[in-house]
Amino acid sequence: MTEKLYYKDMYGKEFDASVIAVNGNDIILDKTLFYPTSGGQPNDTGILKTGNTVINIVDVTQEDGNIIHIASDAGNIAPGDTVHGIINWENRYIHMRYHTAVHIIDGVVNNNYKNGLLTGGQIYNDHARVDFSFDIIDKELVNEIISKAQNVVDSGLNVFEREIPGKEAMKIPGLARTEPGRKLIESLPVVRIIEIENFDFQADGGTHVKNTGEVGKIEIIKIENKGKGHKRLAFMLD
Secondary structure, three states: OOEEHHHHOOOOOEEEEEEEEEEOOEEEEOEEOOOOOEOOEOOOOEEEEEOOEEEEEEEEEEEOOEEEEEEOOOOOOOOOOEEEEEEOHHHHHHHHHHHHHHHHHHHHHHHHOOOOOEEEEEEOOOOEEEEEOOOOOOHHHHHHHHHHHHHHHHOOOEEEEEEEEHHHHOOOOOOOOOHHHHHHHHHOOEEEEEEEOOOEEEEOOOOOOOEHHHOOOEEEEEEEEOOOOOEEEEEEEO
16 A cells, blocks of 8 residues: 555655556555545646656556556566655645635635535646535625635635544534545545634545645636536636
């Protein structure tokens, strides 16, 4: 099983590791900072260096507890080799900012609007989207939500992670706000939580900034009506 260094150091950019398996262009390391596509957050990209060889990592997935680094060309890399990994920090940091922004918007809706919930989201390199269960939503309501979210950003609240036993997590209402999330908690012995100081906490497996002030300015791009109980907001960060 790959040790997930991105949980221990979400701001880590470089690491050393050993190759434990290679299958074509798929490389498994004993530990990694490369985040796999998961929970609406895109995978990291970057490079692995071994000797004089540089291997480009173009995709990262997760399977049975192992993180699979998919290379454009794995070359002659073999189990037992040592590598120095460097992630594309610019993209990772963008993903962290957007992921924290999604949690802030989710917290605003959960704390203030009982007739709607945030039901999903997706992060990209230049924007993100969130889905709401509101039957009716208009620009005035969205502006109100984003204004409240921006106040949280500008308050400079600390963001941190902690772990609690799965049995304890199941007793906390709203820790997971989607049905798939609740089912996942039921299967985990330990649940990782992302907490925004005195504002919101929820189960999460992604990477985040240390302070809400790092998120920046939230700007609305588009509001879409995807049907009853399904409204979508796309936003970008400045």
